[in-house]
Each structure stands twice: as structure tokens, then as C-alpha cells.
Amino acid sequence: MRVLGIDPGLVHTGWGVIDSSGASTSRAVAYGVIDTRSSDPLSTRLDAIYSGIVSVIERYRPDAAALESVYFGLNAKTALSLGQARAAAILATARRGLTLGEYPPATIKNVVVGQGRAEKEQVAYMVRMLLGLDHEPHPDHASDALAAAITHLTMTRVVA
């Protein structure tokens, strides 16, 4: 099974594709980040996120997609911006027929690190270990996207 993890943001949208390869291991296929320019109109930036995710889907043909659900405690301005970026990414997966898993931040940290209040650096370190990478994936957005994908593979295995 191949999973696309996404960490959406209006400025930086991280993505990462992983394969399950055996009962308990996974490997990274590719990861990266889609950047948009704050000087561009909103419609251009949303289209860049949408088109970027569509390109990743067409290139790597994942079976499913996953992202972090929104924790509250955001301010309204951040929530609006995140909502717009999330919708562009979600629409790209929906219109390419992928199922989408959404996981709360604490669930992702629990699955990847083993505790729900782990720091960002611990998540990045464990993403590297679990995927057998020779360095931690940069930027953070790609690492967070890979963490969402690992969570989806793990949860799917547990349920299946």
C-alpha cells in the first residue's frame, strides 16, 4: 500500500509518499514541499497547492492520502488561512479518487514517537528511523507529512 501524507499550509505545503514493505516496515518513496508566494493572489496560491498535489498523485500513484486534523486554539486569521490551504489539498485528493484519513496531532505523535505530547524534533527523528532515511527529512513540513502517512499505514494495519 502506498500512502501520500500532506501537511497543508498557505505558504508551505509538505508532502511525502511512503510504501508499506513487509509487516512492520515502511520506506519513503519521495517527499517535498510546495511553496507559494505571499505576493501572489490567493487564487494563484490555492491553485499552486491544488496543482502541486495533483502532480504528486499523478507521478507516484498513491492508494490513499492522510493529513493531520485541525487542533483548535488557533486564532481566526490562522484558521482561515489554514482552512483555505487544507481545502485545496483535500480537493486534489478527492478529485483524484483517493480515500483520505484525518488524524489528530496527538494520535500522530503517539503512533510515530510513542507519546502524544512529543516535540517536533522527536517526530522528525522517529520519521527518519522508521523510514530508514540517512538524514532527517527537511523541511519540517515534509517530515510532518511523512508522519501523517506513517500513521495512516499503521492505523490501516491495526484495523485490517
Place this chain on the structure above:
Amino acid sequence: MRVLGIDPGLVHTGWGVIDSSGASTSRAVAYGVIDTRSSDPLSTRLDAIYSGIVSVIERYRPDAAALESVYFGLNAKTALSLGQARAAAILATARRGLTLGEYPPATIKNVVVGQGRAEKEQVAYMVRMLLGLDHEPHPDHASDALAAAITHLTMTRVVA
């Protein structure tokens, strides 16, 4: 010139298409609302808004689109939900090549009613008068979408 006005919302997205017909009058071509079910997954609901706006564009072939910009003072939950709906509508217009005008609520009220703090009912009444409709457009979301379209036509005329 033909303008599509949109009033995006995750539950109800109003839309309205108007034509300029002469130096100072406009007429309504069609208007309506796209509803989504709160029991459906977010990806299904965003796709319904996106696909609904694409259908309206393909059917009525507007030259431009317009919507209200976001006023702050929303709470984070509302802002997230509105952001997601807005992105689906904006992406539909962007991917069909329409230019998009965004106008603050006070500008729309000023153009349509003549004062920036008008009530919703005054906007609906003036939309009816300006477009020569025999009743006020329902639901409110369609009326607000038509008001955004009227604003775009008016502002374009002033600038041109």
C-alpha cells in the same frame, strides 16, 4: 459583461449570475444555492461546492467572478469552515480562468444600498430593485452572491 457572484459557505454556497445591460442597469441571468450535508465527509462537501461552481461556470459562461472578502471578528472554528468553503469556490473560478474580484462587506453594502452598515434585508431589497426582480431572491446566500456580482460590475465600470 457577465459576472458570477459567490457567497461561499460550507453548508450553503449562494451564487448569482448577472449581465450588464446598458450604461447603468443589470439583469439577473440565474441564481441559486449549493447545499452540502453535514453528515458527509469534508472532502465530499468541498467537492460538491467546487463541482457546483464549475457547473454554473460551464452553463452560464461568466467573464469574471466576485465574492465578499472575509471580515475578522469570526471565531477560529467559523474561520476554518469558511476558509475551506471559500477555497473550493475560488479554485473553481481560478481553474476555469476567471478573474476574481474581492470586496469588503462595507464596500458591497455601500455600492448596493448606499451605506456601509446596511442590514441584510436592505441589501436583499436593493438587489431586487437593481436587477428588476419581481421578488427578493431567496435564500439570503443567493441575494448576497448577487450583491457581490453587482459590486463587481459597478467597480469595473467606475475604473474602466
